[in-house]
Amino acid sequence: MTLGGQTAENMIEVRGLKTQFDDVVIHENLDLDVRKGEIIGVVGGSGSGKSVLMRAIIGLKRPSAGVVKIFGEDYYRANEAERRAIEQRWGVLFQGGALFSSMTVAQNVMAPINEHLHLPKLLTEDIAALKISMSGLSADAGDKFPSELSGGMNKRAGIARALALDPEIVFLDEPTAGLDPIGASNFDELIVNLKESLGLTVFMVTHDLDTLHAACDRVAVLAEKRVIVCGPIEDVRNADHPWIREYFSGPRGRAAYASTVADKTGSG
């Protein structure tokens, strides 16, 4: 796929990012690259600014300094037509789901398709059904309204909407939070499969250590207002930083690690 005017490798380039709310600084001098076709997991403590970083990249939180480039373009400097073009190439899952409350789940998934692709109605409905099923919802969830869904179902519907246009990159804010463990591992599988068959790039904020191990090619750790380490999980795990040590060597971190090691020795 030729991607207009970008340095072949990087889907996202963040340089010297600074964001703030009034005089509370959230990020300072933050650098991050996301390469084409990789799954990057962003971790960090609660309130460390993961969601705000995602909002800065997708054009919802204007940085007070620094540059954010996506597909090689600066969203904040792009004109209306360029923005529309960019918006068709990404999909976003917000932390709270952010489904449109006056539409059914299926209509939510159809909304971006109708807006951007103008396909025949039957085809649109088929695509919506496909995405809903792929995200792990049963077919009878299609005509439910968001207020009638459980928390986990809300998340899944949000995932279905994020994937509606088969985007080149998806931004997922805690996609597995609120999913049952079976659903969570199905989700890992779905994302990895899509990455492999479509070359999908994934920017994923997550606290789920199992997902980090199972799905992520690289992990970026957000602390002290910037990305302190970014690399394959093995490298990150060995980085010398108190928060990282505590994160990976706490009981949950050890359990997740043990299970992946067991998987690898078991299968190969």
Add this chain to the structure above:
Amino acid sequence: MRRSRPGKDQSIILIYTITLQALRRPVENVKKVIIMRESAAKIDVDVDGSVFRLNASGEWRARYLGSIDAQLRHFSDESMGYDLIIDVTDVEQMDTAGAMVIQRTFLSCEQRSGGSKIIGASDLHAALLAQVMPHLDPCAIEREHPNAFLMMLNRLGRGTVNAYYAALEILSFIGFTLSKAFYVFSQPQRLRMKSIVHHMEEAGLDAVPIVGLMSFLIGAVVAFMGAKILSQFNAEIFSVELVGLAVLREFGVLLAAILIAGRSGSAYTAQIGSMKIREEIDAMETLGIDPMEVLVLPRVIALVIVLPVLAFMAAMLGLIGGGLVTWLTMDISPALFLSRTKEMIELNNFWVGIIKAPFFAFVIAVIGCFQGMQVEGSAESLGKHTTLSVVQALFLVIVIDAFFAMFFLEIDF
């Protein structure tokens, strides 16, 4: 900045960009059509003995599928009795939607003959085809609606029954509010003074400019109309009585009530309604915090206190407006206006107006809070109940006003 809250000066830019966008749209569409022709998904059909061959080529991505979707849907009829072979060797790109369409076509034919297959898929495309395979079942889009006529009957019946229950519910909510009020007044430390003062400021003080301006203008208009008509009988001087009676008895308080219903009644519904949507009300109840006491009562009390004040102010400004117009158009000096008002208009006219204010305030606040509590789930429901809140409040204000008018007429006050 387009996505964040637009500031005052930015809203103009926003309107400008939206207009530009609207103007530009048709051009964009033309471009889209051209692009489609260049790299659309294509199919060629080949009949070879008992084999029906379908050669797919081009870009099988969602945006290019629109033109061939209908053709593929009829395909299963044409291929009746043949073996179907779908050749995807020449497909350049495929996404999940493309894979789904291929699988769907294949499945709809496969049921009739065993020799059908999909050939020529690269590893990537094969993986994609396999991935969508388990997810081909259609799903429900929206709930079935019966036909329009039945729906209309249904709505009529439902509406009638609901109106009855809504009336009962409002009555019971009023009762509930009153009993809570007695309970809270018997334990004054439960009164949320801070909240009451806050709402008094929002609903009262902040509304002073608009209520003042409107009643000033209404006073002026009444005087003007009076002057016009009464001068035909050489009785201009009576427009002083006209202004005094109209403004003191009715217009001052009614105008204040109407503005407050639009301004604060709707705000109450929106505030409480969005709290309801975000489960804040449920959270309060489980924490042992009584929403009636925390949300409803302060609003009701605040409005009952400030509306009479606003009504008083409205009446005074109405008199000033009327006085100004009589002075300018009929040379009735302010001194004459005042002394004639004092002479002709008895004080009870003023009381008739002001006495109604707390009742109006109570109704407006209670309806606003009640409708807020009725909100469920969606943003649409919030909008519906905000509308209902204003409409019902206005309706009840007018009805109560009519009752008061009859009452005062009967007792000759």
